[in-house]
Amino acid sequence: MSGIENSGAGAGQGRVTNAILIAGPTASGKSALALDVAERTGGVIVNTDSMQGYSVLDLLTARPEAADLARAPHFLYGHVHPGTAYSTGAWLRDVTKLIDDGALSRRPIFVGGTGLYFRALAEGISDMPDIPQQVRDRWRYELKERGSVKLHGILLREDSRTAMQLKPTDSQRIVRALEVLDASGRSILEWQAERGRPLIDRQTAHFLVIEPDRAMLVDRIERRFDQMLDKGALEEVRQLAALRLDPDLPAMKAIGVRELQGAMAGQSSFPEAIERAKIATRQYAKRQATWFRHQLGPEWQRLRPGDDLETTIQALVANTT
Incomplete structure (x- = not known):
C-alpha cells in the first residue's frame, strides 16, 4: 500500500x-x-x-x-x-x-x-493566484479583438522580462501572463520562482x-x-x-x-x-x-x-x- x-x-x-x-x-x-x-x-x-x-x-x-x-x-x-x-x-x-x-x-x-x-x-x-472570471474574460476578448502580437506588445511594456521569453504568436502563454499580472500585480515569473x-x-x-x-x-x-x-x-x-x-x-x-x-x-x-x-x-x-x-x-x-x-x-x- x-x-x-x-x-x-x-x-x-x-x-x-x-x-x-x-x-x-x-x-x-x-x-x-x-x-x-x-x-x-x-x-x-x-x-x-x-x-x-x-x-x-x-x-x-x-x-x-x-x-x-x-x-x-x-x-x-x-x-x-x-x-x-x-x-x-x-x-x-x-x-x-x-x-x-x-x-x-x-x-x-x-x-x-x-x-x-x-x-x-x-x-x-509555485501556487499561482486565482484569476477572477472577469479578468480572464477581459484578456480573452482582447486576444480576439487585437491579436497575440498586440497583446505581446502590452506585455512587453508591462512585464518585459516575461515578454522577452515568449514568441509574439504564443497567444496562450501571453494571455496567461497578462491575466496573472492583472489579477495579482506581480509578474508570472515571480510566481513561478516560488516553487x-x-x-x-x-x-x-x-x-x-x-x-x-x-x-x-x-x-x-x-x-x-x-x-x-x-x-x-x-x-x-x-x-x-x-x-x-x-x-x-x-x-x-x-x-x-x-x-x-x-x-x-x-x-x-x-x-x-x-x-x-x-x-x-x-x-x-x-x-x-x-x-x-x-x-x-x-x-x-x-x-x-x-x-x-x-x-x-x-x-x-x-x-x-
Whole structure:
C-alpha cells in the first residue's frame, strides 16, 4: 500500500509515499501497463495527461474505456469542461484534493504523457493566484479583438522580462501572463520562482518511462486513429463544435479536432484530414519522446523494446506492503 505523510502544515502538505509514475508518448501502451500494475497491487490510477482531463473528447484523447474503468479506480479523467483552460497548477490542486480526501490511500499510479505534470508532481510548482472570471474574460476578448502580437506588445511594456521569453504568436502563454499580472500585480515569473513542495515522496516512488520502437509506435498510432473513427470520433467533434468555444482553448487543439472540423466544413476531404491528423499525432509522439529523453532524470527507469516487462511489474508488486 501507499501512505500519506502529514506534515501538520495544513491541507495539501501530505506527501504520497510509494507512488508509481508511468510516462510515455501517446499510443505507447502506458495505460495498459498502469492497469496491469493497478490490478496486481490493488492500486488506483491517476490521469497525468492534460488532454484526457477534458470531457466530450473520450475517443480522440484515447481515454480509458468503460471496461478498463471497471477494472481499477481511475481519477481525473474527463472531469474538466472543454471551455476551461486547464493548467498544470489546476491539475496539481486536483491531485492535492484527492490526497486530502483519502482517495490515494491505496497505491497511486500516475500515468500519462504530459511531462510538466510529472515534473510538478515530483518537484513542486509555485501556487499561482486565482484569476477572477472577469479578468480572464477581459484578456480573452482582447486576444480576439487585437491579436497575440498586440497583446505581446502590452506585455512587453508591462512585464518585459516575461515578454522577452515568449514568441509574439504564443497567444496562450501571453494571455496567461497578462491575466496573472492583472489579477495579482506581480509578474508570472515571480510566481513561478516560488516553487512549492512535491506531492510525492521521491525516495519511495518508482519512476518508469516507456521508450517504444519508433516503427511499432507509428503503426499503433495509425491503427488507433482508424479505431477512433470507427467508434464515433466524428460525433465527438460535432459535439465540441456545438459548444462554440474559443478556438484558442487547449481542448480545441486536441489532435484530430481541427482536422476533422475542416473536413466537415468542406475545407478538405476526409482522407486528407485523417492523414493530417495521423501525421500530427506522430509528430506529437516524437516531441513527447524527445522531452522525456532529455528532461527526465536518472531516477527514471527506461522501458525499451526487448526489456523484460514482467520482471519490472513483479518488482513493483513485491514492493507493495
